[in-house]
Amino acid sequence: MMTRPNRAMMRELEMASEAHTEEAGLVFHPMDQFIVKPLFGDGPVGMFTITNVTLWMGITILGIFALLVLGTRRRAVIPTRTQSIGELAYGFIYKMVEDVTGKDGVKYFPYIMTLFMFIVFANFVGLLPMSFTTTSHIAVTAVMAMAVFLAVTILGFVKNGAGFLGLFWVSSAPLALRPILALIEIISYFVRPVSHSIRLAGNMMAGHAVIKVFAGFAAITAIAPLSIVAITAMYGLEVLVSFIQAYVFTILTCVYLKDALHPAH
Amino acid sequence: MEGDIVQMGAYIGAGLACMGMGGAAVGVGNVAGNYLAGALRNPSAAASQTATLFIGIAFAEALGIFSFLVALLLMFAV
Amino acid sequence: MATETHEATTHSAATDGAAAATTHDAGHAAADAAHGAADAGPGMPQLDFSTFGNQIFWLLVTLVVIYIILSRFALPRIAAVLAERQGTITNDIAAAEDLKAKAVEAEAAYNQALADARVEASNIVAAAKADIQAELDQAIAKADTEIAAKSAEGEKAIAEIRATATAAVKTVSKDVAKELITSMGATADAKTVTAAVTARMKG
Numbered sequence: 001m002m003t004r005p006n007r008a009m010m011r012e013l014e015m016a017s018e019a020h021t022e023e024a025g026l027v028f029h030p031m032d033q034f035i036v037k038p039l040f041g042d043g044p045v046g047m048f049t050i051t052n053v054t055l056w057m058g059i060t061i062l063g064i065f066a067l068l069v070l071g072t073r074r075r076a077v078i079p080t081r082t083q084s085i086g087e088l089a090y091g092f093i094y095k096m097v098e099d100v101t102g103k104d105g106v107k108y109f110p111y112i113m114t115l116f117m118f119i120v121f122a123n124f125v126g127l128l129p130m131s132f133t134t135t136s137h138i139a140v141t142a143v144m145a146m147a148v149f150l151a152v153t154i155l156g157f158v159k160n161g162a163g164f165l166g167l168f169w170v171s172s173a174p175l176a177l178r179p180i181l182a183l184i185e186i187i188s189y190f191v192r193p194v195s196h197s198i199r200l201a202g203n204m205m206a207g208h209a210v211i212k213v214f215a216g217f218a219a220i221t222a223i224a225p226l227s228i229v230a231i232t233a234m235y236g237l238e239v240l241v242s243f244i245q246a247y248v249f250t251i252l253t254c255v256y257l258k259d260a261l262h263p264a265h
Numbered sequence: 266m267e268g269d270i271v272q273m274g275a276y277i278g279a280g281l282a283c284m285g286m287g288g289a290a291v292g293v294g295n296v297a298g299n300y301l302a303g304a305l306r307n308p309s310a311a312a313s314q315t316a317t318l319f320i321g322i323a324f325a326e327a328l329g330i331f332s333f334l335v336a337l338l339l340m341f342a343v
Numbered sequence: 344m345a346t347e348t349h350e351a352t353t354h355s356a357a358t359d360g361a362a363a364a365t366t367h368d369a370g371h372a373a374a375d376a377a378h379g380a381a382d383a384g385p386g387m388p389q390l391d392f393s394t395f396g397n398q399i400f401w402l403l404v405t406l407v408v409i410y411i412i413l414s415r416f417a418l419p420r421i422a423a424v425l426a427e428r429q430g431t432i433t434n435d436i437a438a439a440e441d442l443k444a445k446a447v448e449a450e451a452a453y454n455q456a457l458a459d460a461r462v463e464a465s466n467i468v469a470a471a472k473a474d475i476q477a478e479l480d481q482a483i484a485k486a487d488t489e490i491a492a493k494s495a496e497g498e499k500a501i502a503e504i505r506a507t508a509t510a511a512v513k514t515v516s517k518d519v520a521k522e523l524i525t526s527m528g529a530t531a532d533a534k535t536v537t538a539a540v541t542a543r544m545k546g
Binding site for chain 3: 035046047049053054057058061065069072075076077079083086087090091111113114115118136137139143201
């Protein structure tokens with residue numbers, strides 16, 4: 001229903017010239033918001049081109065800077081509102097890392113905090129109207145998921161040597177079942193980065209696309225109020241999902257890290 | 266003509282793929298409902314299991330997202 | 344799939360041609376061009392591999408910047424603030440406990456003082472009682488002695504009176520007896536009369 005039939009229609013209409021602007025009354029472009037385009041000019045997107053990705057990632061950085069650096073600049077013992085939000089985020093992730101990975105996982109806390117802050121801010125910033133959601137792109141989430149996956153795997157082998165392979169050998173299961181379980185464990189281990197990345201990107205993309213589809217219905221006067229109500233409801237859900245997905249990404253990172261540090265099943 | 270048939274198949278497939286979301290909905294409902302049932306039975310242990318709840322919901326939801334992704338791929342990428 | 348890509352390329356060529364040839368609507372032509380650029384790859388922007396390098400590059404830059412911000416400035420500062428607050432709270436709790444101990448001490452001292460005062464008061468009462476008792480005793484003793492003295496005096500006086508009375512009676516009875524004897528006509532021997540009277544009086 002989206003671009004392709006519309007395009008085919010346009011092609012025909014271009015022959016018929018005039019009437020085509022009226023025809024485009026109910027047009028859905030739910031995926032247009034995800035297009036990466038250069039910020040200046042109209043050239044191709046090279047590796048170092050300054051694009052909307054750059055802009056919104058920069059805004060993400062500024063948001064984090066504002067919350068965690070400017071918000072805490074007074075170092076007050078009795079915190080201001082911004083400072084307590086920053087402290088809340090710190091305590092939240094610190095406790096998560098400590099609870100899930102144990103005491104020896106705490107030294108990886110800054111990396112996990114980096115991931116969490118980036119994702120949660122990118123998700124929230126992406127909820128602003130007219131914005132671009134960087135975390136809705138598989139390229140972005142896949143890099144983070146692969147980074148986590150590789151880091152955890154390398155760390156597991158460095159810390160435990162071959163003992164890390166014990167993760168796949170379920171010693172509590174009957175001996176006959178172990179090879180099968182090992183196969184399943186290995187598959188699930190290698191699927192981790194895929195599900196890890198697609199979960200985040202898919203959630204972000206899905207919510208934004210659905211909002212955009214509802215927004216497309218607003219063009220019809222009769223159902224416009226319903227559409228606005230639906231957009232509001234979806235937006236509320238998306239705020240929740242934005243946070244939960246960041247939380248889930250982070251806690252799964254912690255779980256994987258725990259596997260690397262304590263591979264015993 | 267051939268392209269139209271491919272297109273048609275892709276759209277039908279996208280529609281079918283959306284059924285997967287229903288499964289994810291059932292799964293998420295199951296996780297949350299069982300959590301609530303357990304939490305009401307033993308409220309003191311509920312707070313310690315919220316992380317598990319979210320992980321479970323995330324896993325169940327991810328599969329629905331996969332079906333949604335398949336639908337999107339069929340609609341836009343095939 | 345092959346026909347699809349073929350169709351896409353012919354289509355974009357056709358659009359370009361159409362846009363160049365007809366130039367009917369400037370706004371639409373621009374939108375269409377943008378659309379054509381976006382649709383150059385697959386329909387989903389997420390699968391447009393030509394932008395992957397760009398996104399990954401900026402993502403890495405962003406993550407490194409965030410990491411530096413967090414590890415250099417934000418996290419140590421927040422950790423310090425939290426530690427300081429923890430310290431303050433611990434200190435405050437210690438101070439509160441100190442004060443509580445002091446309060447308990449003060450209460451104990453108060454109770455002690457109260458008990459002391461009570462003991463002292465009862466002591467004073469006891470002492471006063473003892474004093475009064477002693478005084479009373481003394482007074483009683485004095486009174487007793489005085490009474491005893493008085494009664495002794497009285498007895499002495501009585502005894503004297505009695506003695507004088509007895510003597511008087513003796514004399515009188517002697518005299519009476521002598522007179523009686525005389526009046527009866529006999530001569531009264533003073534010695535015999537006295538002896539007889541004395542014997543009588545004894546008896």
